[in-house]
Amino acid sequence: MEIIAAEDINIGTDLFPPLSPLAFSLYESFLSSHCSSCFSLLPPSPPRPPQSPTSLYCSAACSSSLTDSPIISPPDLSPILSSDIRTALRLLNSTVVTSSLPHRLNGLLTNHHRLMTDTSFSVSIKNAANFIAAVLKSNRENTELEEAAICSVLTNAVEVQDSNGRALGIALYDSRFSWINHSCSPNSCYRFSNTTSYQNDTTKTIPHITNPETTSYNLEEFKTFCCFQGPKVIARSIKKIKKGEEITVSYIDLLQPTGLRQSDLWSKYRFMCSCRRCAASPPAYVDSILEGVLTSVGHYHGNINKDEAMGEMTDHIQEAIDNFLSDDINPKSCCEKIENVLYHGIQIKADSQPNHHLWLHPIHHAALNGYITLATAYRIRSIDSETDMGKAFDMRRISAACSFFLACASHHLFSAEPSLAMSAAKFWTNAGESLLDFSRKFSSGRSDVKCNKCHMLETPNSLRGFNENSKKILSCVTDISQVVWSFLTRGCPCLQKFMSPFDFSFTKANGERDETSEDQTLSVLLLSFHCLLYADLLTDLCYGQNSHLLSGLHV
Numbered sequence: 001m002e003i004i005a006a007e008d009i010n011i012g013t014d015l016f017p018p019l020s021p022l023a024f025s026l027y028e029s030f031l032s033s034h035c036s037s038c039f040s041l042l043p044p045s046p047p048r049p050p051q052s053p054t055s056l057y058c059s060a061a062c063s064s065s066l067t068d069s070p071i072i073s074p075p076d077l078s079p080i081l082s083s084d085i086r087t088a089l090r091l092l093n094s095t096v097v098t099s100s101l102p103h104r105l106n107g108l109l110t111n112h113h114r115l116m117t118d119t120s121f122s123v124s125i126k127n128a129a130n131f132i133a134a135v136l137k138s139n140r141e142n143t144e145l146e147e148a149a150i151c152s153v154l155t156n157a158v159e160v161q162d163s164n165g166r167a168l169g170i171a172l173y174d175s176r177f178s179w180i181n182h183s184c185s186p187n188s189c190y191r192f193s194n195t196t197s198y199q200n201d202t203t204k205t206i207p208h209i210t211n212p213e214t215t216s217y218n219l220e221e222f223k224t225f226c227c228f229q230g231p232k233v234i235a236r237s238i239k240k241i242k243k244g245e246e247i248t249v250s251y252i253d254l255l256q257p258t259g260l261r262q263s264d265l266w267s268k269y270r271f272m273c274s275c276r277r278c279a280a281s282p283p284a285y286v287d288s289i290l291e292g293v294l295t296s297v298g299h300y301h302g303n304i305n306k307d308e309a310m311g312e313m314t315d316h317i318q319e320a321i322d323n324f325l326s327d328d329i330n331p332k333s334c335c336e337k338i339e340n341v342l343y344h345g346i347q348i349k350a351d352s353q354p355n356h357h358l359w360l361h362p363i364h365h366a367a368l369n370g371y372i373t374l375a376t377a378y379r380i381r382s383i384d385s386e387t388d389m390g391k392a393f394d395m396r397r398i399s400a401a402c403s404f405f406l407a408c409a410s411h412h413l414f415s416a417e418p419s420l421a422m423s424a425a426k427f428w429t430n431a432g433e434s435l436l437d438f439s440r441k442f443s444s445g446r447s448d449v450k451c452n453k454c455h456m457l458e459t460p461n462s463l464r465g466f467n468e469n470s471k472k473i474l475s476c477v478t479d480i481s482q483v484v485w486s487f488l489t490r491g492c493p494c495l496q497k498f499m500s501p502f503d504f505s506f507t508k509a510n511g512e513r514d515e516t517s518e519d520q521t522l523s524v525l526l527l528s529f530h531c532l533l534y535a536d537l538l539t540d541l542c543y544g545q546n547s548h549l550l551s552g553l554h555v
């Protein structure tokens with residue numbers, strides 16, 4: 001099945017009203033911090049004993065809408081997670097099953113045959129189905145229905161993220177959403193509502209904690225489960241779509257080169273994508289950049305040892321990130337390891353040719369991950385150095401430089417591949433907030449900067465079209481970045497070596513400007529406002545809601 005446009009659809013159009021899920025579940029790690037019904041963040045509560053109940057709610061309304069408290073904790077049957085099993089259970093209880101088993105369950109593809117012939121899934125699916133049948137006290141002869149429910153969740157459920165991009169759990173929607181196929185150059189994106197954060201909302205009642213005494217499953221109580229809560233999904237066009245054209249979204253992170261996207265899709269969904277971007281030969285520009293290398297004389301054209309050298313650099317960066325995330329190395333060592341690869345690159349030898357020096361292209365997917373980690377690591381180092389103002393200033397400045405660089409890199413990719421709008425919106429928001437945070441913390445408290453060129457700060461409501469406004473804002477971003485780039489990147493050689501975040505030619509001399517640190521910080525403040533304005537434009541395009549990142553600020 002697929003979804004086809006019945007008429008021409010303009011860019012930035014919601015394709016259907018917000019859809020409630022058929023079933024959903026938080027990931028295990030969020031069960032004690034988020035509402036199991038609406039996924040909102042709960043106020044902090046005292047630590048509970050390890051054997052405590054699994055579902056908490058933010059309000060009486062949520063707790064009464066989702067009466068599945070007696071579910072005993074489902075097992076983790078890798079690759080099937082307990083959240084998959086919980087969702088499958090809720091699916092079977094919330095819907096009247098109309099099915100053509102085992103291939104479709106209520107119209108949703110199960111991929112049953114494909115998954116059951118795959119040894120890495122089949123045993124876990126069988127075990128999960130047996131568990132569900134036991135919980136439901138099913139007296140059917142086989143577990144075909146339970147298997148179909150699990151397979152349907154694996155095939156159709158999507159990860160629900162909060163506004164910070166953090167994956168909270170999964171949700172399963174009806175065919176209006178679930179029939180939308182994947183493309184690596186999709187014409188639509190989707191977002192969730194109802195994943196708001198708890199902000200001392202006095203209308204919310206004290207979190208309802210389910211009865212810890214109840215350990216056995218009560219079918220009648222579970223049958224009253226009514227799924228009108230849960231994160232709603234909205235799909236939105238991010239390109240013009242012609243009547244008759246297929247609606248597509250992305251199931252995966254699109255900032256990966258073709259090989260990684262293919263293996264991601266295969267491991268999660270067991271299909272090979274043959275979309276325009278995947279099939280392009282030569283590779284699409286974004287894919288050549290996401291795997292690109294630089295030499296001191298420009299782009300590298302040879303093949304000798306290149307793949308090996310790239311693999312080595314990518315592995316080093318990934319190892320530093322993994323070690324940092326698992327607390328095996330401190331932020332300083334993490335920065336040193338990543339910067340070492342990004343700055344020094346690698347020397348490769350060729351029999352009959354002079355040696356080449358290779359660097360990952362700054363928008364190589366591993367380099368992007370490296371800069372994302374550097375932004376976080378430098379920020380932590382700034383917080384850790386609070387007693388040393390000079391060091392805290394430098395660390396926060398470099399963190400902001402990395403975030404700003406990522407925003408410019410995402411713009412470069414978005415210009416060539418419009419479906420990367422969502423990623424770009426996220427990076428520009430991060431950059432704006434990081435630059436603002438830096439300049440607020442270290443300027444003399446001034447916030448009355450004006451832009452005499454685009455005047456958009458004084459009249460942000462005069463937004464016309466996306467293209468016209470983005471041109472104006474980006475032109476100012478380019479101008480201001482020429483003023484502050486060397487200031488922002490001082491002490492970070494792997495960024496300092498580039499002429500600007502828009503121009504990856506290597507700098508000859510490190511031309512510091514004469515402005516005082518105070519002048520520079522004010523320019524950074526002006527830059528931050530422009531980044532937030534641009535982030536607003538992109539957010540509006542993808543999410544249909546101007547996030548008004550600048551509202552509440554004095555500009």
Ligand SMILES: C[S@@+](CC[C@H](N)C(=O)[O-])C[C@H]1O[C@@H](n2cnc3c(N)ncnc32)[C@H](O)[C@@H]1O
Nearest residue numbers: 001109155156178179180181182183269271273
């Ligand atoms: C959420 S469903 C999409 C709707 C599905 N095509 C149907 O018939 O109901 C996801 C499944 O559709 C198939 N699918 C989605 N996008 C695809 C693509 N680009 N190429 C091949 N199969 C795809 C895969 O089997 C995948 O597991």
